[in-house]
Amino acid sequence: MNQKTEPLLRVEDIHISFGGLKALNGVSLEVYPGEIMAIIGPNGAGKTTMLNIINGVYTPDQGRIFFEGTERPLKMKPHNVAAMGISRTFQNLALFKGMDTWCNIMVGRTQKMHSNFFSQGVYWGTSQKEEIEHREAVEWIIDFLEIENIRKQPVGMLPYGLQKRVELGRALASEPKLLLLDEPMAGMNLEEKEDIARFILDTNEEIGYTIALIEHDMGVVMDICDRIAVLDFGNKIAEGTPEEIKSNPKVIKAYLGEAEQA
Amino acid sequence: MSESIKTFPQILLDNAEKYGHNKIAIREKDYGIWQSYSWQDYLDQVRDFALGLASLGFKRGDVMAVIGDNRPELYWGLAAAQCLGGVPVPLYQDAIEQELHYILDHSEAKFALAEDQEQSDKLLVLKKEIPRLEYIFYEDPKGMRKYTEPFLMSFTHVQELGRKFGQENPNYFMDEVNKGKPDDLAIICYTSGTTGNPKGVMLLYDAVVRAAKSFMEFEGLTENEEVMAYLPMAWIGDHIFCYAEAIVAGFTPNCPEDTSTVVHDTREIGPTYIFCPPRIWENWLTQVMIKIEDAAWIKRKMFHFFMDIASKAEKLRMAHESVPIGLQIFYQLGRFLVYAPLLDNLGMRKVRVAYTAGEAIGPEIFEFFRSLGMNLKQLYGMTESTALISIQKDGDIDPETVGTPAPGVDIKITENGEVTYKSPGNFVGYYKNPEATEETLIDGYVYSGDAGYITKRGHLKIVDRAKDVSKLTGGTLFAPKYIENKLKFSPFIKEAVAHGMNMDYVAAFIDIDYGAVGNWAERRHIAYTSYTDLAQKPEVYDLIYNEILRVNRSLSEDEQLRGAQIKRFLLLHKELDPDDGEITRTRKVRRKFVAEKYDNLISALYSDKDSVAVDATFTYEDGRTTTMKANLSIREAETF
Structure with missing residues (x-):
């Protein structure tokens, strides 16, 4: 990706600690428009903490966050962050298990609903037009993710891989400027991983969404990402293209341990 | 016209x-x-x-x-x-x-x-x-x-x-x-x-x-x-x-x-005219059977009770006999309680005309849907005739035949029993293949390659592919496909191969349906580790034994095929698979290949051994192969 363009998201010198534990220690990152950017690192490196800071779940002790060139306050409610155009998925699925696929994805449209409760209730005026728009958007996503056959099934009954796909669908429904994916492939078998990798690539290429993702599975990350940042014990130890990361001695050390040097 | x-x-x-x-x-x-x-x-x-x-x-x-x-x-x-x-x-x-x-x-x-x-x-x-x-x-x-x-x-x-x-x-x-x-x-x-x-x-x-x-x-x-x-x-x-x-x-x-939403979409449309190859009717039937097995006790009882009624009534109707008033009353009650809701569930309540075509359908599958009140009819057609050769006429249905010639079609049976036809839909030749055209299209008649005959009622009965039909040593007509289709009606049997050409009796390989038999075994707390293990359980052999008896009983009703009942059978250690070349992608058994590959199993079926060791080679999708040893039991079956 073209590094000279203005980054979509820039975080600068982020510090956060929980009790005595320094989870992030002065990390800076940029995400550029149109790219797939991955944050990788061993367990406890601070990857999810970083996502939680970006979408407002945590407030950092120190640092600055810029989105679309303007600085946003460090302390912000997650739904306000979502309204700015940042949506995310979760490591351990956060779907409404009793609702069907269609409804779960429709929840993602909430940000875009403007007509009031009462006019929606009688399906009248602008709310009618809006409802049709939202339904079209949801159906478009169902078609895009190829989940037509589970449209009306309660998500709690679906296999894990499909639930992940529904969650991706819900994140897409808010038409985000930046899509954050927290371990989209965790706990999947190879086939499911390949499926979701293809959908992530399609999301990026077909719809043109900017994506930042956290992932454990190095293999997949190397295949689909444009740029990678590596965290270890709350510090950023490397950043670059997949090729650069693969040959970076610090990364090898973080992943394989000190024994590698012997 | x-x-x-x-x-x-x-x-x-x-x-x-x-x-x-x-x-x-x-x-x-x-x-x-x-x-x-x-x-x-x-x-x-x-x-x-x-x-x-x-x-x-x-x-x-x-x-x-x-x-x-x-x-x-x-x-x-x-x-x-x-x-x-x-x-x-x-x-x-x-x-x-x-x-x-x-x-x-x-x-x-x-x-x-x-x-x-x-x-x-x-x-x-x-x-x-x-x-x-x-x-x-x-x-x-x-x-x-x-x-x-x-x-x-x-x-x-x-x-x-x-x-x-x-x-x-x-x-x-x-x-x-x-x-x-x-x-x-x-x-x-x-x-x-x-x-x-x-x-x-x-x-x-x-x-x-x-x-x-x-x-x-x-x-x-x-x-x-x-x-x-x-x-x-x-x-x-x-x-x-x-x-x-x-x-x-x-x-x-x-x-x-x-393709994954066909069933649901069919229900939404409620088609009035429907056509499926037998494989799909079979799938539907298997689905119904599995769902019924899992249904509540009362539903299961009701289903079986009323399906018995329906089957009796349909048999009488097809034989042009009058249905007794008591049976009629029960049938109407069954329509209200079971048949109509079941058809509705399948999205077929509005069906006016339904066809099965493409291959022979097991008579039991056919009767099942007809007895529900669906106007399911057999159609015999080929690409060479634009699908138009013979169709069963409303009210003149014989489950064993494919009906009378369609309007404008003339059917002749050659001396060696091959069906030939002249249809308005006949083709003009194979593209860039005059040799094949000459062999198939002679004097306006298409040589179908199917063996069959015209019954007393004037219906065309297709027995098998002409090249597959042969005789047992006793002279009985042996049509392997006909027997296999009867076996495959069972939800527990996925594939079957019947042997008997120039032999004294008929013997069969059976491939169990892993899903259906697995489900059956789990409900009976029979533990198994793999397909091979499951297939060799004595309980599973008992299960299949009953299916063989059912087929033998039905064969015994046909004068021509009475001598072709199954005497011995075994359950295969693996599923027949197109990747191994045993069946085609459209699931037709490649007999010659199977006969060569399982030569030792066949000779064991025609000996007095009660088991046979097998050394099987599997081909994985990536082309690697592996061998495996298993011991397959052979069972005798009662004939009637």
């Missing part, structure tokens, strides 16, 4: 004039909604695409391959090629590249219309090997954004070109459509041969339109029928029902959203 025959594009023009926007011509479920197109829309879409093709140099006689799931755009593609005097060649969408290579090359296709990225990718690879292929079009643009090949275009882009071309050449379309004559080639359908390369069956407009009209008159089809378009477009069955008849009669095919 003395009226003049028109081409499909000409009939399409009539339809657009007659119905305009007032009648729906085709529906497709897309984005969760049934999107409808009127006959006027149908014509407009076809015209724009045809003119687009013309602007790209499509000439009379050019061939366009069409590949993908059933989509309105693909049907429009067929019509568009025909408008310009071209010939469409529909291809099987699940065919792999090598299989497509032969047909694309042999048919000399210059254009290809694909459904989506998956099919386009296959064609792009093939284009490198077959430079004759000039343009590839795709219907679904998903995933195609980064393709830059200049010869690759979307369906809508071609239509845009067509609109421009139409403005510059306002009379072009009508001129080309009017040039069409009944003795022009309408379509080439390639048949999936079990031996050798596929053969291209050439069908004229005259044949296809006449066949469609014949069906219409025979069944009294109107423009109000609803059919599901979900079978491969390359199959003559889909072509005649969802394209030819739909245009001639003016009724509506419905394209499901996805």
